[in-house]
Amino acid sequence: MATKEENETKKIAPDNEKPVKTKKKAPKRFTRFTYWFSLLCALCVGTIIGVLLILSRLQDTIATNSELSQVIGVYKNIRGNYYKSVSKKKLINGAVDGMLSSLDDPFSQYLQSDESTSLNDSISGSFEGIGAEVQQGKNAIEIVSPIKNSPAEKAGLKAKDLIVAINGKSTAKMTVDQAVSKIRGKSGSSVTLKIQRGSQTFTVKVERGKVDQATVTGQLLATDHTIGKIQITTFAENTVSGMKTTIKSLRKQGATKFIIDVRGNPGGLMDTALSLSSMFLKNKQVIMRVQARQGSEEVYRAGKKYDKGFKIDEPVTISVDGGSASAAEIFSAALQEAGRAQLVGTKTYGKGTVQTVIPLSNNSEMKFTIAKWLTPNKTWINKKGITPDIKAGYPAIANLALISNEKSLKTGSVGSEVKLLQQNLRALGYTVEETSIYDQQTIAAVKQLQIKAKLANQTGTFDEATRNALYQEVSVYILNHDNALNAAVKEIQSK
Missing domain, CATH: 3.90.226.10 (2-enoyl-CoA Hydratase; Chain A, domain 1)
Known part of the structure; x- marks a missing residue:
C-alpha cells in the first residue's frame, strides 16, 4: 500500500522577509512489499505462458511422432527384416521422394547431387544435354518447351510432346529427376526417345550437345x-x-x-x-x-x-x-x-x-x-x-509428327511413316500423293530433295542424312511462313 509523505521546499523571500515553508502533495510510490509481490506475479504469469507454449509444442511433437510412426515402422522393418540389406540413404531418399510425389505437383521435386547440379547449370544458362524443359505428365514425361537452337529443337521436338520411353525404357513410373538423369549426358553421345504427339507415336535419336545459351x-x-x-x-x-x-x-x-x-x-x-x-x-x-x-x-x-x-x-x-x-x-x-x-x-x-x-x-x-x-x-x-x-500460329507442317530415324524408308516400305514423309514433301511443294506406299512418285520427290541438299546419296532412299536435310528445309519453310511473326510486324508497324 502506498503512503503520503510531506515534501518541504523553501520559497526564497526578499531580504527583509524570512523564508517560509510551503507544502506539496507527494507522488504515489510502491512499498517494497508491493514491488516484490508484483515481480512475483509477473514471473508466475511468464512461467505459466512458457509452460503452455512448451506443452503446445510438445503436443505438436507427440502428434507428429504419432503420425510418422507408420513411416518409422516401415523403415525399421525394411532395415531389420528385408531379405537383403538396404542402405539407410536409399530408404530416406525414397521416403522424401515419395512425400513430394504424393503432392501431385510436377514442379516439386527431390534433387540429389547430379540433378541439383543440372538445375544450377540450367539457371546459369549452360549445360550438356538435349536442351528441353520437362515436367511430370500423365504416365509420361512431358516437354514444356525445347530451348532455342538446342539439340532438342533441331531434332524437331516440341512443347507438349510426351516422352514415353528413353532408350527403350518406359517413363510411366519415372520421376522427372530420373528421366533428366537418363536424357542428359556428354556432348556427342546420343539418346533415343519414343515420343507421343497427339495420337501419333514416333522414335527419334537425339545427339546430346553443349547447350550454352546466349x-x-x-x-x-x-x-x-x-x-x-x-x-x-x-x-x-x-x-x-x-x-x-x-x-x-x-x-x-x-x-x-x-x-x-x-x-x-x-x-x-x-x-x-x-x-x-x-x-x-x-x-x-x-x-x-x-x-x-x-x-x-x-x-x-x-x-x-x-x-x-x-x-x-x-x-x-x-x-x-x-x-x-x-x-x-x-x-x-x-x-x-x-x-x-x-x-x-x-x-x-x-x-x-x-x-x-x-x-x-x-x-x-x-x-x-x-x-x-x-x-x-x-x-x-x-x-x-x-x-x-x-x-496467329505456325503453318500446318509445324504440327506434323516427326519421322522416326530408327530405320530407312525405301521401295516397298508402307505405313504411317511413309505417309508422314509424303505429307511433309507435299507441304514443301514436291509432287507426291499421300498413299502410305513408298512408290515411284515418292522416290522421285526424295531424289529431288537429295539433289537440292547436295547429298552423297541421291538414290531416293530416305536415310538419316536425307531426314536431316528434310527437316532443315522444313525449318526454313516455317521461318518464311511464320504467321505469328507476320502478324506481330503488322501490329507494331501500326504504332
Whole structure:
C-alpha cells in the first residue's frame, strides 16, 4: 500500500522577509512489499505462458511422432527384416521422394547431387544435354518447351510432346529427376526417345550437345530496319544483361520499335522476369502478385530495385505460344495488362506457381512449390494460359509428327511413316500423293530433295542424312511462313 509523505521546499523571500515553508502533495510510490509481490506475479504469469507454449509444442511433437510412426515402422522393418540389406540413404531418399510425389505437383521435386547440379547449370544458362524443359505428365514425361537452337529443337521436338520411353525404357513410373538423369549426358553421345504427339507415336535419336545459351539475341528485320526483333530463349541469370546489351545495340542500328519473341521459352528465374518487366513499365506499376498459403498477398511493382534505372519506352509487341511458360508468362501478362504491349500468337502454357530450392544436405535439395502467382489484375493463369490479343500460329507442317530415324524408308516400305514423309514433301511443294506406299512418285520427290541438299546419296532412299536435310528445309519453310511473326510486324508497324 502506498503512503503520503510531506515534501518541504523553501520559497526564497526578499531580504527583509524570512523564508517560509510551503507544502506539496507527494507522488504515489510502491512499498517494497508491493514491488516484490508484483515481480512475483509477473514471473508466475511468464512461467505459466512458457509452460503452455512448451506443452503446445510438445503436443505438436507427440502428434507428429504419432503420425510418422507408420513411416518409422516401415523403415525399421525394411532395415531389420528385408531379405537383403538396404542402405539407410536409399530408404530416406525414397521416403522424401515419395512425400513430394504424393503432392501431385510436377514442379516439386527431390534433387540429389547430379540433378541439383543440372538445375544450377540450367539457371546459369549452360549445360550438356538435349536442351528441353520437362515436367511430370500423365504416365509420361512431358516437354514444356525445347530451348532455342538446342539439340532438342533441331531434332524437331516440341512443347507438349510426351516422352514415353528413353532408350527403350518406359517413363510411366519415372520421376522427372530420373528421366533428366537418363536424357542428359556428354556432348556427342546420343539418346533415343519414343515420343507421343497427339495420337501419333514416333522414335527419334537425339545427339546430346553443349547447350550454352546466349539467352537474348536480336537483329533488325530485313523488311523494316526500324523494327528490332528480340528472342528470349529462357529467363536465366545472364538474361538481364543480355537484354540491356541487345537493346542498346539495336537502338544504335536505328530500331525505334521492338518485337519480343518468347515463343518456346520455358521460363526460369522469377527475379529475372521482374527485372525485364520493370524495364518496360512505369515505376510503381504492378508486375505480379504472389500468394502463399499463409500471410498477406505480396505485390511486386516496377522500379529501380529491379531495372536499375534502365527503361525501354519504345513501342513493343510480344510473340507467345504454347511453349511460353512460367517467367515468360509473368513478363507477357505484366506488359499485356498494363496496356504496354499486345500479345500475338497462340495461348501460353499456363504455369502459375512459384518454386524455391531448399537445401536438405550437402548433396541433396528440394525444389518446392511455395506459392501461386497472379497477374496484376489478380488472374491465376495456372493450367489455363494467357490468351493473346491477336491469334496467329505456325503453318500446318509445324504440327506434323516427326519421322522416326530408327530405320530407312525405301521401295516397298508402307505405313504411317511413309505417309508422314509424303505429307511433309507435299507441304514443301514436291509432287507426291499421300498413299502410305513408298512408290515411284515418292522416290522421285526424295531424289529431288537429295539433289537440292547436295547429298552423297541421291538414290531416293530416305536415310538419316536425307531426314536431316528434310527437316532443315522444313525449318526454313516455317521461318518464311511464320504467321505469328507476320502478324506481330503488322501490329507494331501500326504504332
